[in-house]
Amino acid sequence: MAGREPRSDAVANRNRIVDAARVELSESNGAIADLKLHAIAKAAGVGQGTLYRHFPTREHLLAEVYRAELTQLVEAVAPLLAEHSPVEALIHWLARLVEYARVKRGVMTAIEASAWHDLYSGQHHRLDEALGTLLDEGKAAGEVREDVDATDMILLLGALSRIPEAEWDARAATVVAVIVDGLRPNRGARQPVG
Amino acid sequence: MAGREPRSDAVANRNRIVDAARVELSESNGAIADLKLHAIAKAAGVGQGTLYRHFPTREHLLAEVYRAELTQLVEAVAPLLAEHSPVEALIHWLARLVEYARVKRGVMTAIEASAWHDLYSGQHHRLDEALGTLLDEGKAAGEVREDVDATDMILLLGALSRIPEAEWDARAATVVAVIVDGLRPNRGARQPVG
DNA sequence: CACTGTACCGGACAGTTGTCCGCTTGCTGT
DNA sequence: ACAGCAAGCGGACAACTGTCCGGTACAGTG
Numbered sequence: 179m180a181g182r183e184p185r186s187d188a189v190a191n192r193n194r195i196v197d198a199a200r201v202e203l204s205e206s207n208g209a210i211a212d213l214k215l216h217a218i219a220k221a222a223g224v225g226q227g228t229l230y231r232h233f234p235t236r237e238h239l240l241a242e243v244y245r246a247e248l249t250q251l252v253e254a255v256a257p258l259l260a261e262h263s264p265v266e267a268l269i270h271w272l273a274r275l276v277e278y279a280r281v282k283r284g285v286m287t288a289i290e291a292s293a294w295h296d297l298y299s300g301q302h303h304r305l306d307e308a309l310g311t312l313l314d315e316g317k318a319a320g321e322v323r324e325d326v327d328a329t330d331m332i333l334l335l336g337a338l339s340r341i342p343e344a345e346w347d348a349r350a351a352t353v354v355a356v357i358v359d360g361l362r363p364n365r366g367a368r369q370p371v372g
Numbered sequence: 373m374a375g376r377e378p379r380s381d382a383v384a385n386r387n388r389i390v391d392a393a394r395v396e397l398s399e400s401n402g403a404i405a406d407l408k409l410h411a412i413a414k415a416a417g418v419g420q421g422t423l424y425r426h427f428p429t430r431e432h433l434l435a436e437v438y439r440a441e442l443t444q445l446v447e448a449v450a451p452l453l454a455e456h457s458p459v460e461a462l463i464h465w466l467a468r469l470v471e472y473a474r475v476k477r478g479v480m481t482a483i484e485a486s487a488w489h490d491l492y493s494g495q496h497h498r499l500d501e502a503l504g505t506l507l508d509e510g511k512a513a514g515e516v517r518e519d520v521d522a523t524d525m526i527l528l529l530g531a532l533s534r535i536p537e538a539e540w541d542a543r544a545a546t547v548v549a550v551i552v553d554g555l556r557p558n559r560g561a562r563q564p565v566g
Numbered sequence: 567c568a569c570t571g572t573a574c575c576g577g578a579c580a581g582t583t584g585t586c587c588g589c590t591t592g593c594t595g596t
Numbered sequence: 597a598c599a600g601c602a603a604g605c606g607g608a609c610a611a612c613t614g615t616c617c618g619g620t621a622c623a624g625t626g
Contacts (some may be wrong), residue, residue: 182603184604185603185604186605187603187605188604188605191604191605219606224605224606225605225607226604226606227604227605227606227607227609228604228605228606229606231604231605268603269625
């Protein structure tokens with residue numbers, strides 16, 4: 179099941195690619211779309227083939243660059259749940275997500291794409307689990323509607339990744355507020371037409 | 373303000389481009405990303421330059437292809453508002469949007485991109501107006517929170533465009549339901565952390 | 567109808583993404 | 597040590613997007 183240890187040069191190359199990406203990203207000031215993969219490969223001293231073998235898509239690379247942030251987000255769930263009610267924990271967690279994304283907009287892209295893509299490769303991304311846990315606790319407490327799952331949340335939160343820099347402060351909070359309010363258990367008031 | 377009448381050959385070319393795009397789109401069965409602009413230009417018998425002059429981005433072309441559908445959606449607002457309460461009108465309208473998008477997934481892409489892009493060119497897309505009207509009526513009736521505007525809705529509805537074909541039926545309704553419920557006036561229960 | 571300017575045409579071209587495949591190199595067993 | 601081999605490398609290559617500009621032809625004018 180475990181396959182085999184990766185070769186040492188493969189590991190080294192992988193690290194150099196991520197480092198190069200991080201540098202490019204900080205130099206271009208977080209403009210995700212401006213990442214030139216060819217340039218990254220060159221900066222890392224590897225061929226494009228190597229880059230694409232390690233990171234099939236630009237998003238996989240992004241997710242790796244932001245792994246530290248994503249890990250922090252995942253690990254923040256447990257303490258939040260210990261201290262707050264499920265829904266409050268979710269609200270706090272989303273506030274933290276927004277705060278991260280405000281500074282490093284790339285985080286949102288990484289979350290959206292990586293969690294989504296991993297879903298389709300049949301693996302559970304840790305972020306799915308984080309969101310899933312928050313939602314499940316909320317459902318158990320009767321504070322969250324039953325028909326929403328982590329994937330739905332990722333889809334909805336994807337809206338954040340398309341807020342332009344200049345409007346972030348004005349819109350991010352509103353978008354999150356609408357989503358959170360929409361998670362309330364449906365008391366029959368507003369069923370969509372059948 | 374009106375500039376000048378477009379030249380006859382320009383009009384003819386524009387039409388042939390849209391027709392060619394429609395054909396390609398129906399042959400590739402609605403796979404938006406598979407549209408090869410080069411191929412469309414060739415099929416229309418024009419150069420790429422001509423294509424790009426008429427439609428600066430792939431989204432502009434898409435919006436034109438789906439203009440009939442978009443117009444129908446816009447024009448459906450008034451009668452819905454005449455017959456239903458604002459929120460019910462909105463719910464019906466969204467149901468209609470989902471129904472369109474179920475068959476022609478490209479509609480969602482067209483809506484998202486064109487409305488969004490037009491917003492930034494300072495023009496009001498008709499779809500913005502449609503959504504804006506629905507929201508404004510809802511606000512006036514006290515049924516919709518004050519802090520949401522049409523742009524927020526477009527951002528949120530963008531979630532629909534990223535639902536994979538296979539999961540459309542399972543997720544579209546849920547996503548819309550969450551958004552609609554989230555539009556309720558906030559009664560102070562779930563303010564995001566300040 | 568000839569004339570002129572200008573809106574428009576269309577393909578060449580440059581930049582980027584992503585794939586492919588012959589060559590190289592680290593690992594493993596002897 | 598050393599040989600064999602699979603994992604891995606890297607650049608050539610193909611595909612697509614979007615730009616640029618010399619040439620074309622439409623539409624007003626005399």
